[in-house]
Amino acid sequence: xxxxxxxxxxxxxxxxxxxxxxxxxxxxxxxxxxxxxxxxxxxxxxxxxxxxxxxxxxxxxxxxxxxxxxxxxxxxxxxxxxxxxxxxxxxxxxxxxxxxxxxxxxxxxxxxxxxxxxxxxxxxxxxxxxxxxxxxxxxxxxxxxxxxxxxxxxxxxxxxxxxxxxxxxxxxxxxxxxxxxxxxxxxxxxxxxxxxxxxxxxxxxxxxxxxxxxxxxxxxxxxxxxxxxxxxxxxxxxxxxxxxxxxxxxxxxxxxxxxxxxxxxxxxxxxxxxxxxxxxxxxxxxxxxxxxxxxxxxxxxxxxxxxxxxxxxxxxxxxxxxxxxxxxxxxxxxxxxxxxx
Amino acid sequence: xxxxxxxxxxxxxxxxxxxxxxxxxxxxxxxxxxxxxxxxxxxxxxxxxxxxxxxxxxxxxxxxxxxxxxxxxxxxxxxxxxxxxxxxxxxxxxxxxxxxxxxxxxxxxxxxxxxxxxxxxxxxxxxxxxxxxxxxxxxxxxxxxxxxxxxxxxxxxxxxxxxxxxxxxxxxxxxxxxxxxxxxxxxxxxxxxxxxxxxxxxxxxxxxxxxxxxxxxxxxxxxxxxxxxxxxxxxxxxxxxxxxxxxxx
Numbered sequence: 001x002x003x004x005x006x007x008x009x010x011x012x013x014x015x016x017x018x019x020x021x022x023x024x025x026x027x028x029x030x031x032x033x034x035x036x037x038x039x040x041x042x043x044x045x046x047x048x049x050x051x052x053x054x055x056x057x058x059x060x061x062x063x064x065x066x067x068x069x070x071x072x073x074x075x076x077x078x079x080x081x082x083x084x085x086x087x088x089x090x091x092x093x094x095x096x097x098x099x100x101x102x103x104x105x106x107x108x109x110x111x112x113x114x115x116x117x118x119x120x121x122x123x124x125x126x127x128x129x130x131x132x133x134x135x136x137x138x139x140x141x142x143x144x145x146x147x148x149x150x151x152x153x154x155x156x157x158x159x160x161x162x163x164x165x166x167x168x169x170x171x172x173x174x175x176x177x178x179x180x181x182x183x184x185x186x187x188x189x190x191x192x193x194x195x196x197x198x199x200x201x202x203x204x205x206x207x208x209x210x211x212x213x214x215x216x217x218x219x220x221x222x223x224x225x226x227x228x229x230x231x232x233x234x235x236x237x238x239x240x241x242x243x244x245x246x247x248x249x250x251x252x253x254x255x256x257x258x259x260x261x262x263x264x265x266x267x268x269x270x271x272x273x274x275x276x277x278x279x280x281x282x283x284x285x286x287x288x289x290x291x292x293x294x295x296x297x298x299x300x301x302x303x304x305x306x307x308x309x310x311x312x313x314x315x316x317x318x319x320x321x322x323x324x325x326x327x328x329x330x331x332x333x334x335x336x337x338x339x340x341x
Numbered sequence: 342x343x344x345x346x347x348x349x350x351x352x353x354x355x356x357x358x359x360x361x362x363x364x365x366x367x368x369x370x371x372x373x374x375x376x377x378x379x380x381x382x383x384x385x386x387x388x389x390x391x392x393x394x395x396x397x398x399x400x401x402x403x404x405x406x407x408x409x410x411x412x413x414x415x416x417x418x419x420x421x422x423x424x425x426x427x428x429x430x431x432x433x434x435x436x437x438x439x440x441x442x443x444x445x446x447x448x449x450x451x452x453x454x455x456x457x458x459x460x461x462x463x464x465x466x467x468x469x470x471x472x473x474x475x476x477x478x479x480x481x482x483x484x485x486x487x488x489x490x491x492x493x494x495x496x497x498x499x500x501x502x503x504x505x506x507x508x509x510x511x512x513x514x515x516x517x518x519x520x521x522x523x524x525x526x527x528x529x530x531x532x533x534x535x536x537x538x539x540x541x542x543x544x545x546x547x548x549x550x551x552x553x554x555x556x557x558x559x560x561x562x563x564x565x566x567x568x569x570x571x572x573x574x575x576x577x578x579x580x581x582x583x584x585x586x587x588x589x590x
Contacts, residue, residue: 072373079368083361086581086590087408088391091364092384098367099380106373144581144590194590202588310369318371320496321432324489331488 029053040241045171048114056240059233060170061115063242065122068108069133071101072126073307077141078150086144093190094147100183107180111172127312135293136219138301145198145205145212151191153213153220153258159184160254161224164244192261199265206266213262214270221285222293224251230290252282259283344520346400347420348527349461350410351517351563352449353393354421357411358571359442360386361578362429371432378478382439385471392464412582416565416572423562424507426571433486433493434500440479441504444540445511447472448533457525480544487548494549502553509559512537517563 032051039046046052079098085091109119125131136154141147162184165177198209225231225247237243245253262269273286295301342350363383370376394407405413425442429435450472453465486493512534514522522529545552560568582590 075368075376082364082367083577084581086412086585086588088357088387088394088411090590092387092391095364095367095380095384095387099377099384102368102373102376102380106377109373197590201590202585204585205588314369314371318375318432320490320492321371321375321486324493325485326489327493328485328489 037239040169040239043167043169043241045174046169047171055236056242057115059237059240059242060173061112061117063237064108064112064115064173065117065125066132066134068105068112068122069126069131070137071105071108073133073137073311075101075105076307076310077137077139077303078147080141081144081147084144085147090194097151097187097190100187104180104183107176111176114172123315127308127315129299129308132297134223135296135301136223138296138304138307139215139219140303143208143212145195145208146215148191148194148198148209149212149216151187151189152195152261153191153216154223155184155188155191156258157220157223157254159188160250160257164250165242167241167244169241195265195267199267209265210267213267217270218288218292219296221251221255221288222290224248224254226290226293255283255285256281343400344517345458345524345526346397347517348521349393349397349400351420351422353390353397353410354419355425355442355446356386356393357390358419358421358574359425359439360384360390361574362425362427363435363439365429366435375432379435382475382478385468385475389464389468389471392467396460396464408582412579416567416575418565419567419571419575420563420565421571422507422510423560423568423571424504424511426562426568426574427504427507428570430500430503431496432482433496434503436479436482436486437497437500437504439475440483440544441508441541443472443476443479444537444544445508445533447476447540448536449528451536452528452533456527458527461526476540483544483550484548487545487550497548498550501550505553506556506558507560509555510562513559515564 033053036046036050036052036056039050046056075098078094078101082091082094082098085094109122112122113119122131126133141150159181162177162181166174166181168174168177195209195213198205228234228246228248231247234243234246238246259269259274271286273284275284276282277284296304299305360383363379363386366379367376367383370379390411391407394410398405398407398410422442424438427434427438429438447469450465450469453461454469456462456465483497486497488494512531514530518527518530521527522532542552560566562568562571
């Protein structure tokens with residue numbers, strides 16, 4: 001149960017109790033684990049200083065930091081259009097949106113820090129290519145309509161995933177998600193509004209909207225992750241109430257929501273197998289290309305390299321700035337001390 | 342163009358082009374907090390630009406909207422100060438540019454609170470609050486960088502040397518400024534110099550930076566004569582809008 005980073009509050013506490021207690025650690029942790037699960041089952045929130053199984057902590061660190069990385073990398077594809085947004089209103093909305101994503105990243109890194117990992121360490125993992133982020137951001141945004149499609153589909157899919165996380169068993173994550181989901185739903189509406197304008201616009205604009213839907217539809221469905229049968233982490237996360245619905249359930253819900261929205265726009269979903277199943281009250285969709293999903297995940301997507309390079313460049317070129325801020329703060333502190341002496 | 346409209350456009354375009362430049366940073370800043378901070382300043386400036394452009398359109402009386410003015414004017418019709426169209430460079434250069442402009446805008450907006458033009462006074466009342474925050478942000482960073490490490494000091498001192506000659510334009514009064522000042526609409530450009538100099542000098546002292554000597558050449562962006570950079574800024578900013586004439590977004 002001990003962790004290398006030396007920040008495990010539980011085992012640190014045991015250290016101070018002496019060796020007799022350590023002997024009972026395995027037995028004790030079994031009891032702790034039962035108590036933990038009872039609390040989770042009773043829908044109590046687990047807080048940073050509470051005992052938690054090491055695997056629960058690690059799962060949360062992985063999931064929340066991946067989420068944070070996704071927000072930060074996700075600033076890039078849409079940020080690509082800030083300087084070219086086609087009206088000043090759209091530019092304003094887009095900057096505010098990309099800024100929100102940065103805010104979500106900062107917020108989520110803080111939530112991860114409550115689990116004993118620093119933001120610097122997590123960002124280091126991202127830049128070294130060791131940490132994952134949502135593969136969707138490895139697709140390019142060649143047109144303005146891609147900004148609309150991301151808001152509508154990608155943020156729409158994110159909301160499906162994230163609303164249940166507001167009830168996640170881990171308190172800091174659940175609370176962060178309440179705010180994040182409010183902003184995401186605003187983004188989703190803005191994205192849909194862009195698509196609405198385009199699909200009611202000129203022939204070229206309509207075409208732009210359709211092409212963007214064609215590009216983002218399947219990757220959006222992939223955002224929910226592998227199907228339940230293939231998903232490694234699902235069952236345990238459900239028991240821990242980190243996850244509330246299966247990948248396939250959420251994906252189906254997304255499709256059911258989104259197909260009528262596409263119809264309202266007069267756009268065609270790029271799936272010849274898509275049909276309404278009246279009996280089940282669902283839209284049935286075609287087979288997802290999981291090979292593409294795997295390839296993008298492994299780093300072979302269209303923009304994996306560019307996205308990481310952009311993050312690394314920002315980090316490297318910003319180093320002297322961060323160093324200067326630290327040096328200035330140290331000098332200030334020294335001046336204050338010498339004045340006080 | 343009547344001086345009143347030209348005057349409003351000068352202020353509007355300066356905010357717009359600076360907002361555009363800051364927008365280039367979003368997602369690429371040295372830390373997440375700076376992504377958020379630069380985006381905030383960019384959004385405020387964009388907000389100011391939109392109010393001022395709409396007003397300039399009304400003064401012009403040809404039915405042009407904020408977007409018509411932002412997206413469909415040529416380079417020589419833009420009346421922003423040449424300083425704001427300069428490239429971002431490194432974060433230090435962006436901070437120096439921002440600081441010099443923030444200190445100038447604060448003087449300007451404070452004096453515009455007394456404008457006989459109620460619309461301008463109203464816009465200034467909102468902008469002055471935002472600009473105080475911008476100045477706090479840029480001055481804070483200027484001090485951090487100037488005082489921080491040898492490298493950061495050298496970088497911002499170099500940026501200051503590079504950008505300083507472009508500040509002369511901010512305080513050179515021309516025919517438009519004279520008419521505006523006479524009508525009580527706004528201060529003469531030179532009237533902003535004492536307050537600006539005092540603010541700037543105080544922060545330079547704290548940042549251990551030396552103000553370069555003013556060079557004699559003055560730029561004339563506010564008369565539509567720009568550096569080589571504005572053309573590229575506009576080419577990028579206007580490209581999509583111009584590719585679809587008459588479309589709405």
